[in-house]
Every structure is written in C-alpha cells, then in structure tokens.
Amino acid sequence: MSKPLTVWDLPKDEFLAPGHRMCQGCAAAITIRHILKAAGKDVIVVMPTCCGEITSTVYPQTAWRVPWIHVAFENAAAVASGVSAAIEALKRKGEIPEEKDIKVIAIGGDGGTFDIGFQALSGTLERGDNVLYVCYDNEAYMNTGIQRSGATPLGAWTTTTPVGKVWRGEWRPKKRKDLIAIAIAHNVPYAATANPAFPVDLYTKVKKALSIKGPKLIHVLSTCVPGWRIEPEKAVEIAKLAVLTGMWINYEYENGVYRVTTPVPKRKPVSVYLRLQGRFRHLTDEDIKKIQELVDADVERINKLVGKQVIGPVES
C-alpha cells in the first residue's frame, strides 16, 4: 500500500471559485473543493437540483472552473451516464483524443440520491457506467427549507417532522437505508464514506475512485448550519464528532474488501454529537439511549465486515 497522504499533498488548485452563495460554514462547499482538487482539470461535473447547485450557478455567474451541467432533480446519475457515454463514443470516433482522460462526477444531495434520484442512480450503477457519484448528505431537504428526507436520522427535527405533542422529530425507529450497501449490492468496484472533517481521507478516496473504471459511489456526511441548527464555526467540529462517536464511520469497500479509514479505538457517547445541534435539542435521555443503541449495532456491523474491532467501545 502506498504511503498515506497528508494535508501537504492537497493541490493548491481551486476549481470551485469563491463567490458561491453556499451558507456560512457550509460543509458541502468544503467537500466540493476537495473533490475537485482530487479530480483535477479534466473532469465534467453533473449536479442534480440541490443546495450546491443553486448557490454555485446564479446566472450570469458560476463558481465552477470545470465544465458543469445541471438538468433536473432526479436524474444526475443518468445525465452523468450520458456524458460518459458521449465521451466513450466520441473517443472511438476520434472526436476526443483517445489519451485524454476525462472523468465524470455527479455530486448530489441526499434528497437527490436517497429519494427522488434513487432510480436513476440504480440504473447508472447497474449498467456499470464510468461515473463517480458523490452524495453529500445533510440529512434533509435543506434547499427547500429543511424538510425530512429518506436520509433524516431518528429524532431529528425538520420542518416536516416537527416536535409537537404527538411527534418528536423524525420517527423512523431504525437506522436509515444504507447507501453503501445498496451500491455494493449493484456490484460496484468501489464505494466509500467520507467526512468533511477529514479532507485528506476524502481526497484520497476520490483519487482512488477515479482511478477505477466503472461506477463508484462516495457518501459524504455534510453538516448543515441552518438545517442542523448549529453555529457556523462548529460545522467541522461536529462532523468530526460524528466520526468520534461512531454516528458516522469513514470506511471504504474495494473489490470485496472493507477497510475503516478512520479507526476510533475509544468512542465518545453519541450525546456529545447530538447535544451540539438544535435539531436534537428536544431529545430525552431515553431518546438518546435509543440512538446510542442504533449506533452500537452499526459499529458492530462494520467491525464484523472489516473482520476486527477498529471502532472501539464507548469510553466511560
């Protein structure tokens, strides 16, 4: 295995220009910056309708220094497949030089991935199209003002899972659907999770994914200042706490092998992550216990997949 990269391996090139209108402290912006650093100049980016899309391309200005296209909400994967197919055909016909390695990356939110874009994503993964799909997951429909999505975690307040006398935030009593497992079930060669508090890890994974032909998926947690009811300066800190509590596990899957890229020998209790966020402020100790149990089960599942205990018990 090659030497792990460090922060000094991140290129200085910025392909996402400043002046975009993403919120103060937006983790998606950090994620996109590093995806583009990893991709380099020869890339075509496709985005579905999402926060990052509307805030980066307010006509007549664009934050993108690479070719970029948005079409609709539920079809980023399909559009990316089309771009990839065109490159393939035009190379064969000599309209694009054979040696030119143009990557195709779709970057979408959780709504555009878990929910409305799920079918198109399945098509792209199933066909084996040469596309990297990145989901930046802020766990609700933030673009339209914080509505519940298929990625919203148990207990989270959103504007459509409000806290009232009957409802107590998101009600789904189990872990949300497992995007990585779904990708793997499509027999993709590479799938990974990543986190904006670990940009070098993210960068490494994007690089690796782009070196593999076929469909790849990277699922990135994306802290959201307005949607999670957090202070902007805490966006990275909270993302890091997600990993330190086991609420989020950085791992990758490559040709049948699972590997945790950010081992956590001693976990912090989930309460330290939840208590920093306004969306969870109504949770009782009992509610938090339930979430802790879900996380414990997930940690156990991942440790099993990896074959050893890389994520440890909660420190007392």
Next chain:
Amino acid sequence: MGKVLPLGGNYAVAYAVKACKPDVITAYPISPQTTIVERLSEFVANGELDAEFLHVESEHSALSVAIGAAAAGARTYSATCSQGLALMNELLYIMSHVRLPMVLTIVARALSAPINIWNDHSDFMSVIDSGWIMMMSASNQEAYDEIMLAYRIAEDPRVLLPVITSMDGYIQSHVVEPVEVVDDEDVISFAPKRKSWVTLDPDKPVTMGAVGDPNWYFEFQRQLWEAMKESRAVFDEAVAEFSKKFGRDYSAIETYKLDDAEVAIVGMGSFMGTIKAYVDRARKNGVKVGTLRVKLYRPFPSEDIVRALSNVKLVGVMDRALVPGSPTGGFLHSDVACAVRQAGLDVKTLGYIAGLGGKLLTMDNVKQMVDILLKYKDVKEVPKEPFFIGVRE
C-alpha cells in the same frame, strides 16, 4: 442510390437513424415504439452502427442521458410515446431551453387512463409547448425521411433546438409499406453531424443549466421564440435541398384539391390518406371538398394554412386528441382557428374529435365529417362544440 424495401414505420425509422450515425442511443421499451430501438440495438450488436446504446431504467433517464450526451457533443437519438413521453415531460422543456439538438421519435399513442396502447395523437399534442420542433408524417417513407430532415434542422446553428418526428402507432409503425432506403453516404452527406457551438469540454469549461432569476429567465424564453421562428426558414431550405437530392417533395402542409374547394378537412397523420381518397369519391358526385394535412406542427405554419384556405367557406378540423375544457376541444382546431382569425380571413371553422384510443376510422366517418361541413357551409353560426366522430351515444 438506395433500394426499396418493404418496411413497417418503425423499421424504416431505425434504418434512417442508423444512416445518420448517432453517437449515443438511449431508450426504454414502450409499445408501439419498441421495435425502433430493437432494430437499432441489432444494428449496434452487429457492428453496423457504431454508437453507445444505453439501456436505461425509464424514459425519464432516457432523455436525461440524451441531454448529458448532447451536452458533451454527441449526436443523440431516442424514441418513445404515450406514458413514456409523459414521464420525459420535464426534460423536454429543459433540453430545448438549454438549446441542445437531438432527434426524438414519437410513435403516437393514446394517454392513459384507461391504459390503451393504440393510436391517437394525445401524446404528441401534450408536448406542443415544450419548445421542440415537431413534425408528423403520414407514410412510412415520410417517417424515414423525417429523421434526416430532423437532424439537419436541429443542428443548424440558426436553430439549435431538438426535433420530434412522429408517426401513427401501429397504423404506420407496424404496417409494411414500400420505403426507399437511401444509401448511408447520401443520408450523412445530407445531414452531416455539426458540432455544437458549446459543449462540456475541460479545455473550455462552461456552465450549463444555471439558475435564471427574474432578471434573466424571460430573456432566454425570448431567445427561444426567435429560434423557433428562425427554424421555419431552415425547414424550408432543408426540404428544398431534400427534393433536389432525393426527389421527394415535402412542405409544412400538404394540400389536396383545395383550389376550388368550398369546404375542407384539416388534420394530421396517416388518416389523411383515407380523407384524400374520400375527397376523390365526393368530387365525382360534385362535392367541392379538399383537404389539408399539417406536417410541421411547431413552428405552426399559420401563413401556409391561411393561404391554402383563403377561398374555403367552412373548414372542419379533425383533432385526434381531446383537450377537455378548451374552447374547441382540440389543439389543432384552436391553432387553425387562431391562424385564420389573425389573418382576418372570413373562413368559419368547426371541430371533430375522432379516432381516440385507436377507435377505427373509416370512409363512413369521413362522409359524416364532410356531410357536417355541407350542412353548415352556408349557415352563419356554426357549432362551437366539437363533433365526436365514431363515439357510441
């Protein structure tokens, strides 16, 4: 050059598409379109056509793939109908408004419900405001020829709009007619691929599909209006060149025995052939009737229609799609009536709704339509409600 083959409309179209050498083909099966892409996939499978063929999981993804491919510089093709076209709907608008050329064939079929796979024009008429150039053929030869006309017009730098070609489901798609299949080289020399003014190219990065706020949105709509208008001259040039090259004449409308006609039937699609046959029969009995077929529906050939109908007393417009609650019941009738009124013409119009969901249309139905015209041709006020031809009371 070329040879005459017995071909159903779908196979005829597949041959034409193959000769136009698309780079990317993408489609989802739906009756009665399916045999177009079946045949195209055979061409790709046999190595007769060098294209990427994407087996998508829905029509929505078919057009999404097409948009991505066209944006990346590929010549692109898809085909669909009915529910498939409805599922593509939002993307039709996006494709035309981002100004990406492609060709899409609609094998016209009824829209649900009840679910019905048979022919009418409900699907075609449901997308007439989507910013696509739209034409409808009346024979398999014409369906074949439309493909190369469509690519030539779509990619013209004065146009840069996607084009819909169309034919009647089953009546054309699955009925064999003699079709002259032109040599591939002649097709491609008539409709060579033209590089778009802008593509997704890392060496020249552009942003496509940006957010257009109220300061900008309207301006792009205004551009589209102009492009659609401009496309008419390009259509005329294309059919003139086509006629010179291949000896078959097309125009935005096809007229038949209108010169001295007192009454006329206006309609679209393959049934207009039966109407022509009835016109011949009626004329033997001294009935001064003619007919007009609209081939190019968008941009709408108002001036051609007005010119052709200027001496007619009463026009009956046959719509094969119902628009419930609309002034006339049919888009074609509304558009023809509007063209006539805008020109200040003293011509009355009435409407028929006919042949919905594959309901068989016969010579008797045409007689019924002509009889209605004769009854009202000298009456000042004609009925505003459409006549429902062939429906059981």
Next chain:
Amino acid sequence: MSLPGWKQIPLGAVILKPGNSVEYKTGEWRTLRPEINQEKCIRCRTCWMFCPEGAILEVEEPYKTQAGKEYRLTYKVNYDHCKGCGICANECPVKAITMIEEAI
C-alpha cells in the same frame, strides 16, 4: 446598471466564463472577521483546508517570527469572499486566528 438584452447574451443561459462568481463579493455577508496572528501561526494548513470558500490564501511569502522561527509560507484571508463563518478560528490548533466584530 442596465442588463444586456436577449440578443446580447449567449444562448440557453450557458455561462462561458469559468469561475466568474469571484465578481460577487460574499465578504459583505460577514459580521465577524478572522485575523491571523502571524506570530502564533504554525503554518499547518488547517485553516486553508477547511475554508468553505477557499478564502484562506496560501502565499509564498517568507515570515520570520520575533522568536526567530522562519517560515516560507504566509496564510492570508481573502476578505472579498470570506463570509466570516469562523471555522478557521475554531479549527486552528494553536488558536492563532481571532474572530473580530466588523465595524458597522
């Protein structure tokens, strides 16, 4: 300012100038401004890495601290675009960045 008419703009809302969002100064959003104490800064690149705007500039500009430590690089803030989120200050391992209230 009058905006161009429909004939003057490229077709279909295509934007031909990559990265021209720099013309839009998001620095106006800021209520708190980060200030980097060059004496304390250890040039670890953390602020640069985490900035959502790419508004921390890594400049090839030598700096010598009063204690005599020499650095090849200097980190500066692009105040035209810094939105003042404060991630840089929060993440700085040596607390070399202070968020200061902007004068109104």
